[in-house]
Amino acid sequence: MIGWLSAANLVAWAPFVNPLKLPPGTRLWLVLPLLLCVAIVYRVTRAQSAAGLVRPTLTTFLNILIGMVLIAAGAYAAHELVLRMA
Amino acid sequence: MSRTDPTIEVTRIGLLAWLLPGAGHYALGQRGLAKILFIAISAPYLFGALVGGVKESINPRANGWLFVAECGVGSYTFAGWMLASRLPSIAPPTPSPYSSYYPESDVAQIYLATAGMLNLLAILDAMARASSGGQALFAREAARKRAAAEARAATHAVPPAATGAAPPPNSGSAA
Numbered sequence: 001m002i003g004w005l006s007a008a009n010l011v012a013w014a015p016f017v018n019p020l021k022l023p024p025g026t027r028l029w030l031v032l033p034l035l036l037c038v039a040i041v042y043r044v045t046r047a048q049s050a051a052g053l054v055r056p057t058l059t060t061f062l063n064i065l066i067g068m069v070l071i072a073a074g075a076y077a078a079h080e081l082v083l084r085m086a
Numbered sequence: 087m088s089r090t091d092p093t094i095e096v097t098r099i100g101l102l103a104w105l106l107p108g109a110g111h112y113a114l115g116q117r118g119l120a121k122i123l124f125i126a127i128s129a130p131y132l133f134g135a136l137v138g139g140v141k142e143s144i145n146p147r148a149n150g151w152l153f154v155a156e157c158g159v160g161s162y163t164f165a166g167w168m169l170a171s172r173l174p175s176i177a178p179p180t181p182s183p184y185s186s187y188y189p190e191s192d193v194a195q196i197y198l199a200t201a202g203m204l205n206l207l208a209i210l211d212a213m214a215r216a217s218s219g220g221q222a223l224f225a226r227e228a229a230r231k232r233a234a235a236e237a238r239a240a241t242h243a244v245p246p247a248a249t250g251a252a253p254p255p256n257s258g259s260a261a
Contacts, residue, residue, distance in 0.1 A: 012183070016169060019139035019186030019194070027189045033130070034200055040126040041204045045211040048222055050118025 035064050092217065099216040103209040104160045107131075110212025114220055123208050131162050131201035138194020140170040141184035152195055158202030158209070 012018065022030075039061035040053075047053055103110025108124035111117075135143060144166030146153040156163045173184050186194055214223035 016135050016140050016166070017173065018183055019190050020137045022137065022190055022193065027193060030193055030197075033133075034197060037126045037130050038200065038204065040122060041207055044119050044122055044126070045207055046222055047119065049116070050122060053122070 031068070032065075035068075036061055039064060096213050096216045100209055100213045103205070103212040104158075106161055107159060107205050107208060110209065111215070114212065114215055116215070116220065127159065127201050127205045127208060128162070130197045130204070131156075131159055134194045134197030134201065135162075135166055137190050138186045138198070139184055140166040141173045141182070142170075142186060142191065143194045143198055145170045149195070152199055155199035155202040158205040163202070 013020075036057075039057050043053055043057045043060055046056075099110045099113055102113050106124070107127035108120035108122070110120075111123060112120035142148045144153065144156060144163060146167070153163070153167075156166075185191075211223060215221060
């Protein structure tokens with residue numbers, strides 16, 4: 001289960017030189033921290049000060065996330081439709 | 087005491103922001119925003135470089151367009167490229183310990199390119215603030231739209247006397 005974190009991998013590993021092996025199944029979840037960073041930077045460009053940034057940042061984060069989920073669902077539905085029609 | 091030329095000042099802020107995420111905002115005195123930008127841009131960039139390794143991820147010969155996107159963060163990309171150019175190349179049939187493969191390579195590319203583009207946004211914001219005395223570009227746009235809307239409302243407002251209605255007794259008092 002933790003084969004990706006084996007001792008052999010860690011002993012010879014140098015950060016930024018050797019690539020890091022990600023645990024299986026994490027690829028999809030890595031969208032969340034990236035979306036948070038996008039939301040933070042977007043909101044900072046519209047702010048006058050750092051105070052009161054949390055709420056608008058979370059709103060933007062959720063807006064992007066919901067939008068991307070809807071786009072993914074739409075693309076999946078179109079894909080399924082094309083497969084059934086073919 | 088001579089004042090700095092605004093064009094030179096805006097260029098200086100842009101260069102600082104390009105070299106290090108948040109440095110432009112820091113130089114403008116907006117230290118809170120600078121710290122947030124530094125973390126929000128450095129974290130995805132460093133994570134992408136960590137996952138992908140610099141040999142294939144920060145290398146104009148390996149992926150030119152990705153390198154262009156990464157150049158949004160000047161100092162990190164330069165350091166990564168220098169490190170990548172010192173690593174030995176390994177012929178394709180042998181799996182290289184310096185190369186990342188699917189899915190890690192995808193994750194690294196997306197994180198690195200996004201961080202570069204995000205810093206481009208931060209650079210433009212810092213330059214806009216430098217040219218307007220620290221005010222956010224969108225704050226100025228919002229203020230201009232608000233002023234235009236108020237001017238439109240004042241133009242189209244019908245005075246109470248024209249409608250025959252009596253004005254409220256305390257109109258014009260403190261709201």
